[in-house]
Amino acid sequence: MKAKITLKDIARELEVSISTVSKALKNSEEISRDTKEKVQAFAKLYNYKPNNIAISLKNKRTKNIGVVIPDIVHHFFTTVIRGIEKYANARGYNVIVCLSEESFDKEVINMEMLANGSIDGFIMSLSSQTQEKGDYNHLKEVTEQGIPVVLFDRITHEVDCDKVIIDDELGAYQATKKFIDQGKKKIALITTDDYLSVSKARTKGYWKALEESELDADQSMILKMPSMEMDEEAIKTFLGNKEPDAVLCVNEIFAVCGMRFVQKKGLRIPEDIAFIGFTDGVLSKYANPSLTVVAQHGEKMGEESARMLIEKVESEAEEETYQTKILEPTLVIRDSIAH
Amino acid sequence: MKAKITLKDIARELEVSISTVSKALKNSEEISRDTKEKVQAFAKLYNYKPNNIAISLKNKRTKNIGVVIPDIVHHFFTTVIRGIEKYANARGYNVIVCLSEESFDKEVINMEMLANGSIDGFIMSLSSQTQEKGDYNHLKEVTEQGIPVVLFDRITHEVDCDKVIIDDELGAYQATKKFIDQGKKKIALITTDDYLSVSKARTKGYWKALEESELDADQSMILKMPSMEMDEEAIKTFLGNKEPDAVLCVNEIFAVCGMRFVQKKGLRIPEDIAFIGFTDGVLSKYANPSLTVVAQHGEKMGEESARMLIEKVESEAEEETYQTKILEPTLVIRDSIAH
DNA sequence: TGTCAACACGAAACCGTTTTCGTTGAATAT
DNA sequence: ATATTCAACGAAAACGGTTTCGTGTTGACA
Numbered sequence: 001m002k003a004k005i006t007l008k009d010i011a012r013e014l015e016v017s018i019s020t021v022s023k024a025l026k027n028s029e030e031i032s033r034d035t036k037e038k039v040q041a042f043a044k045l046y047n048y049k050p051n052n053i054a055i056s057l058k059n060k061r062t063k064n065i066g067v068v069i070p071d072i073v074h075h076f077f078t079t080v081i082r083g084i085e086k087y088a089n090a091r092g093y094n095v096i097v098c099l100s101e102e103s104f105d106k107e108v109i110n111m112e113m114l115a116n117g118s119i120d121g122f123i124m125s126l127s128s129q130t131q132e133k134g135d136y137n138h139l140k141e142v143t144e145q146g147i148p149v150v151l152f153d154r155i156t157h158e159v160d161c162d163k164v165i166i167d168d169e170l171g172a173y174q175a176t177k178k179f180i181d182q183g184k185k186k187i188a189l190i191t192t193d194d195y196l197s198v199s200k201a202r203t204k205g206y207w208k209a210l211e212e213s214e215l216d217a218d219q220s221m222i223l224k225m226p227s228m229e230m231d232e233e234a235i236k237t238f239l240g241n242k243e244p245d246a247v248l249c250v251n252e253i254f255a256v257c258g259m260r261f262v263q264k265k266g267l268r269i270p271e272d273i274a275f276i277g278f279t280d281g282v283l284s285k286y287a288n289p290s291l292t293v294v295a296q297h298g299e300k301m302g303e304e305s306a307r308m309l310i311e312k313v314e315s316e317a318e319e320e321t322y323q324t325k326i327l328e329p330t331l332v333i334r335d336s337i338a339h
Numbered sequence: 340m341k342a343k344i345t346l347k348d349i350a351r352e353l354e355v356s357i358s359t360v361s362k363a364l365k366n367s368e369e370i371s372r373d374t375k376e377k378v379q380a381f382a383k384l385y386n387y388k389p390n391n392i393a394i395s396l397k398n399k400r401t402k403n404i405g406v407v408i409p410d411i412v413h414h415f416f417t418t419v420i421r422g423i424e425k426y427a428n429a430r431g432y433n434v435i436v437c438l439s440e441e442s443f444d445k446e447v448i449n450m451e452m453l454a455n456g457s458i459d460g461f462i463m464s465l466s467s468q469t470q471e472k473g474d475y476n477h478l479k480e481v482t483e484q485g486i487p488v489v490l491f492d493r494i495t496h497e498v499d500c501d502k503v504i505i506d507d508e509l510g511a512y513q514a515t516k517k518f519i520d521q522g523k524k525k526i527a528l529i530t531t532d533d534y535l536s537v538s539k540a541r542t543k544g545y546w547k548a549l550e551e552s553e554l555d556a557d558q559s560m561i562l563k564m565p566s567m568e569m570d571e572e573a574i575k576t577f578l579g580n581k582e583p584d585a586v587l588c589v590n591e592i593f594a595v596c597g598m599r600f601v602q603k604k605g606l607r608i609p610e611d612i613a614f615i616g617f618t619d620g621v622l623s624k625y626a627n628p629s630l631t632v633v634a635q636h637g638e639k640m641g642e643e644s645a646r647m648l649i650e651k652v653e654s655e656a657e658e659e660t661y662q663t664k665i666l667e668p669t670l671v672i673r674d675s676i677a678h
Numbered sequence: 679t680g681t682c683a684a685c686a687c688g689a690a691a692c693c694g695t696t697t698t699c700g701t702t703g704a705a706t707a708t
Numbered sequence: 709a710t711a712t713t714c715a716a717c718g719a720a721a722a723c724g725g726t727t728t729c730g731t732g733t734t735g736a737c738a
Contacts, residue, residue, distance in 0.1 A: 001483055001484065001485045002483060002484065003484065003485065004455075004456075004484060006693095006694060006695090007694065007695070008694075016717075016718085017717070017718045017719075018694090018695085018718090018719095019696085019697080019717075019718060019719080019720090020716085020717055020718070022695070022696065022697085023696090023697090023717090026696090029715095030715080030716065030717075031715095031716070031717075032715075032716060032717085035716080035717085049451075049454075049455045050455065050694080050695070051396075051455060051456040051693090051694050051695070052455045052456040052457045053392060053395045053396045053401065053456040053457070053693085053694080053695095054396055054456070054693075054694035054695040054696090054723090055694080055695060055696085056392045056695095056723095057390075057392045057393055057396050057693090057694080057695075057722095057723050057724070057725090058694085058695050058696055058697090058722080058723055059695090059696080059723085060723075062392065064435070064457075072411075072417045072420055072421055072424070073414065073417045073418055073421055074417075075412065075621075078411045078412045078413075078417055079412055081411055081436070082411055082412055082438065085411070085436070085437070085438050086438075089437070089438075089449075092452075094435050094437065094452065094453065094457065095435065095436055095437070096403070096433050096434065096435050096436075097420070097424070097434055097435075097436045098424070098428070098433065098434070099421065099424050099425075099428075110428075112388070113431075113433065114433065115388075116343075116388045116389065116390055116391045117343075117390040117391040117392040117393070117724090118391045118392070118403075118433065144340055144341060145340065145341065145342065145343060146340045146342065253621070253625065256625045257625065259627075260625070260627050263627070281621075282414075282592070282620075282621070282622055283621055283622060283625055286592065286595045286596065286599070286622055286626070287625070287626075287627075288598075288599050288602065288626075288627050345723095345724060345725085346724065346725065347724075347725095355687075355688085356687070356688045356689075357688090357689095357724090357725085358687075358688060358689080358690090358726085358727080359686085359687055359688070361725070361726060361727085362687090362726090362727090365726090369685085369686065369687075370686070370687075371685080371686060371687085374686080374687085389724080389725065390723090390724050390725065392723085392724080392725090393693090393723075393724035393725040393726090394724085394725060394726085395693095396692095396693050396694070396695095396723090396724080396725080397692075397693050397724085397725055397726055397727090398693085398725095398726080399693075456694090
């Protein structure tokens with residue numbers, strides 16, 4: 001086992017000072033050609049690499065980004081991470097991933113763990129419990145310490161920081177409009193509780209499209225699932241009772257379950273009943289029939305978040321200006337609607 | 340913006356030395372009750388938290404784990420990460436995730452980035468390119484430096500380190516056996532190229548089950564997809580020509596595609612043709628019909644990997660004994676086979 | 679009154695860098 | 709011969725902790 005070599009080791013071996021070694025390795029003008037060559041050759045030979053921790057301590061920059069998200073076994077979040085990773089890595093940053101598992105406490109603990117020097121900034125999507133509670137003190141504390149934060153997707157307006165979202169309202173609006181344009185009359189919505197910022201926005205878009213049309217918007221055509229957990233029975237009962245001819249779902253899973261149920265009942269998709277979901281994941285692509293979805297462009301979102309964060313991290317100026325970037329959703333047309 | 344407070348700040352305010360503050364906060368016996376209370380109260384008031392970087396530098400432990408995997412938008416890997424996260428977090432470790440994107444170079448770069456002090460150990464699954472190349476020097480270098488490594492799923496026996504795998508051969512064997520027991524005669528296998536350690540093992544298990552039976556094992560009943568990319572046409576042609584009555588697939592996607600194709604041809608699943616896939620992901624669960632799979636227990640694998648790594652990290656002893664933990668796969672029976 | 683623990687605390691080294699600010703010795707200018 | 713400049717390097721502080729090893733004060737005891 002050959003241990004890591006340090007500046008001190010090189011200095012000792014070459015009988016020069018540590019500062020000389022450090023400067024020589026940075027090709028400083030201060031050092032003579034001879035010495036530089038000698039030092040650099042030696043460093044190369046022994047595969048010297050500076051210790052990141054020491055450097056971090058010195059210049060108070062870790063080149064680490066903390067990402068705190070509710071869940072990772074979820075297509076949307078993984079694509080966001082990939083986007084973050086991609087951008088961050090290209091800029092020499094590492095990504096530390098922490099999972100809140102939809103729990104407020106875990107979110108707080110994770111942030112505290114990272115906020116003490118481990119990272120230069122946070123990229124986060126709020127846990128459902130946090131959004132339900134409406135308690136954002138852990139975020140405020142961090143921003144007050146001067147640590148930059150970027151919120152994506154599940155955000156709150158109560159914290160001053162950069163934000164990246166897609167226009168969920170618009171996405172739902174366009175999807176609903178699509179149904180209306182195709183002559184659908186009884187359009188249902190399957191969503192989750194309103195405290196999730198995204199669900200709220202999507203419901204709004206759905207509602208808006210209906211109100212703009214001749215169709216009467218009907219509260220009873222909305223099914224609110226109490227949690228993110230799947231409750232297949234609830235969906236079956238709802239679809240069985242309401243008999244809609246089009247269903248908008250706030251995620252893939254609700255949609256695929258719905259499709260499976262109506263198919264078993266003998267209905268044809270999309271002729272008798274059409275489906276649109278949110279999230280362009282693997283499920284939509286390989287569902288039978290394939291599912292039309294409002295794509296959220298997670299990877300783009302991740303890249304954008306990383307870009308905004310790193311910009312803040314690297315800017316010396318302490319401007320207190322924050323922006324909210326709104327990405328446009330796009331409808332990915334597949335076989336679950338007519339086309 | 341209130342900046343982070345340091346020991347030095349506390350020492351100055353309270354007119355004691357830094358060492359006293361440090362000891363007081365650790366409740367050292369050396370310090371008087373009075374002083375301890377004073378210091379602790381002050382620290383609490385100003386919300387003092389020690390700087391992780393400084394501590395890392397001092398005791399040469401970062402409490403960070405580096406995870407390098409080929410891909411994250413893949414159900415199996417995300418479950419593994421979740422398992423790692425869970426265990427590591429409970430032990431006070433953070434997880435730094437790096438993606439090799441199946442590229443050898445990226446794998447090397449990522450490891451180099453992390454190996455200079457950023458992490459205490461690695462948990463990895465090899466990129467396909469690395470397995471294809473068979474070049475494991477980057478791994479060897481790291482282990483020679485005394486940095487513990489745990490390899491999972493996509494491993495190599497050329498590196499001395501702990502390993503966690505599932506018994507892929509057994510999984511494929513059991514699945515194939517299941518087909519045979521159910522009276523299937525023409526059992527096909529859809530896999531990827533052999534350089535992937537897991538595909539190789541699965542092919543072996545498939546082969547073994549066939550050889551043990553009366554059925555003649557036939558090379559032409561194996562479709563090797565050139566890459567991890569989906570080539571729907573290849574699957575269609577293969578299934579169209581060979582007309583198997585059972586298909587084992589090394590992942591979910593191949594299986595779901597296959598199912599969709601044969602359904603369009605009017606075949607009934609599982610009566611006319613049965614399917615079993617690998618990976619108990621979201622796709623299998625919500626496919627129509629739902630897909631029977633060999634579950635890989637990713638979360639367990641992640642936990643196990645983290646456990647082994649942290650044990651090595653925290654053990655002072657430099658025992659050079661490595662173990663390979665083999666997890667048992669389980670068949671999750673769903674509607675794509677008779678039952 | 680002198681000695682010795684025990685107590686409570688501080689000085690300083692250390693982890694591995696970077697960086698500022700000397701300090702040499704030699705070459706050049708005066 | 710003296711002053712000035714410059715090249716080439718080293719000492720030391722700093723980042724924020726931990727830890728070892730003093731050291732000064734106190735009280736008890738002989």
